[in-house]
Amino acid sequence: MRDGRTSGVRPGARRVLLVAVGTRGDVEPAARLAQALLAQGMAVAVAVLADGAERVRAAGAVPVVVGPASGAAMWWASPTAQSAARAVPALSYLQLRERLSAGAARVVGTLAPWLRTSDVVLVGLALARLVPVLDRAGIPARLVLHAPLLPHPAGTSTWAHPVTAHLPHQLEDARQQLMWWLTTQLSAAAARALSHELGLAPVTARDRRRPERTAYPPLMSTSPVLDPEPAPGPVQTGFWGDLHPVRQLPAVLHRWLDRHPGALLLTQGSMPRTAPEQQVARLLAAARAVGRPALLQVNGATAGPRRGGLVIGEVDHRSLLERVDAILHHGGAGTTHVATAAGVPQLVAPELGDQWHWGRRVEALGLGRSVAARAGTARVARRLDETLAAGPRAAASAAAVAERSRGQDGLRVAVAEVEAMDR
Structure with a gap:
């Protein structure tokens, strides 16, 4: 060059x-x-x-x-x-x-x-x-x-x-x-x-x-x-999968997950947020409504503990998804593919562009549910409940997709x- x-x-x-x-x-x-x-x-x-x-x-x-x-x-x-x-x-x-x-x-x-x-x-x-x-x-x-x-x-x-x-x-x-x-x-x-x-x-x-x-x-x-x-x-x-070996989670995160079984991952991608702490509070409220601890990834939010949750930075989702019961995400193409490969139930909360498409595909394939990103806390909590209730079926559907994708x-x-x- x-x-x-x-x-x-x-x-x-x-x-x-x-x-x-x-x-x-x-x-x-x-x-x-x-x-x-x-x-x-x-x-x-x-x-x-x-x-x-x-x-x-x-x-x-x-x-x-x-x-x-x-x-x-x-x-x-x-x-x-x-x-x-x-x-x-x-x-x-x-x-x-x-x-x-x-x-x-x-x-x-x-x-x-x-x-x-x-x-x-x-x-x-x-x-x-x-x-x-x-x-x-x-x-x-x-x-x-x-x-x-x-x-x-x-x-x-x-x-x-x-x-x-x-x-x-x-x-x-x-x-x-x-x-x-x-x-x-x-x-x-x-x-x-x-x-x-x-x-x-x-x-x-x-x-x-x-x-x-x-x-x-x-x-x-x-x-x-x-x-x-x-x-x-x-x-x-x-x-296009990640060519790096799976990167292990930080020890502090492993310890938090050990103390908080049944945790959810609530991630909203890399788009900038005008009020990231408000977004964290809103997502945490939905997790508390279903009685689950939560890990949160919101661009611009300060990493650290919150009541009922922990805000984290960038980690390898391939490692993290093995430790959570479900993921709420924005519907990015990469996140959807990785969550499907991991077999974890998904709740897609799209905002724009192709994110709506991935939400529809997740529902069509039985991998989880979708909900509008701007839906109220009560509606997000209901969808989380439905996603968790359908966990075994979603895991089976994801396994079938993974098998068909093999090779x-x-x-x-x-x-x-x-x-x-x-x-």
């Missing part, structure tokens, strides 16, 4: 740039793929926001920091505006589009030298419209998705919904196409900036409509068991796809 060549990479190695602008749910799978590509002797850089750089370094790849931490890059500064955006999906979309557009020039300016010297570029959803621009520039590029986001009314799709499933097929197809177009509009400003930076003609109608229809089909890092019928275009690799190696498939891309 341009600088900071990763140790162990042979001279003349294939240079791969992964663009993973977003929160931990975007950075973590990119870091895992980077580690797998490095193991094949490739030179790998990963473009991330500031709070993703350390994870990329830990994987052995070169971080390319294209903007501030995700909270500043993707959310309005006002706590009131953030709260409103979480409550109203249209506002959530508008604030994300505004923030990504505001940072587009910096992102593209930082990326451009790396794009010119890369042999292969893989781009995440937040900058999807860069892919057809790179295609026009003759740079092998493809989209990477961690959920079935492409329109597909007849199968599993993030945009599907039990209510709209009753619409005539043509109307549902048009609705899903619109949702996909709106999603890719998030990177329209970046696509215009990149066209100018690379000396190309302005963005074309093709660029605006179908960023997934380029020389190389998108990669989709989902399990075909959890997502049995995604849109037919992408290459569904299977889940999948999503990273191996993804690496083979990258190796097949030629400049």
Whole structure:
């Protein structure tokens, strides 16, 4: 790569740039793929926001920091505006589009030298419209998705919904196409900036409509068991699992779990919170209502004991899920896959994007229940009760899913796809 060549990479190695602008749910799978590509002797850089750089370094790849931490890059500064955006999906979309557009020039300016010297570029959803621009520039590029986001009314799709499933097929197809177009509009400003930076003609109608229809089909890092019928275009690799050995829990956490049998894990992902301590209190109240101790992971909350619970930082969920009776989570793709592999009952509390899809899949497969993230404490407690009551059935369903998933190696498939891309 341009600088900071990763140790162990042979001279003349294939240079791969992964663009993973977003929160931990975007950075973590990119870091895992980077580690797998490095193991094949490739030179790998990963473009991330500031709070993703350390994870990329830990994987052995070169971080390319294209903007501030995700909270500043993707959310309005006002706590009131953030709260409103979480409550109203249209506002959530508008604030994300505004923030990504505001940072587009910096992102593209930082990326451009790396794009010119890369042999292969893989781009995440937040900058999807860069892919057809790179295609026009003759740079092998493809989209990477961690959920079935492409329109597909007849199968599993993030945009599907039990209510709209009753619409005539043509109307549902048009609705899903619109949702996909709106999603890719998030990177329209970046696509215009990149066209100018690379000396190309302005963005074309093709660029605006179908960023997934380029020389190389998108990669989709989902399990075909959890997502049995995604849109037919992408290459569904299977889940990109953690390549590190399972990391053991801190001794203090083991001791807490020994003293609090039957604990629940209540985790809300890496998205910034305007009032993290209020979120902790709300989740703890639901756990107390069902008579269970709880471990809590809420971004921005101070780690330490609470009445009936313990707020913790980042740990290996593969170890932690062996010690809890159930998990309440936000419905991120990675968390859903890992919780399913662990066989632990799940209560999904989605807020936005593909999280609603994963909640529906968890219910459809008998792995647990779902509840709106903004539901009241009493409703969350009822859903927790139902999740715990269905624990044995959910564990059996998860075991069946795990058995059907045996032998999948999503990273191996993804690496083979990258190796097949030629400049």
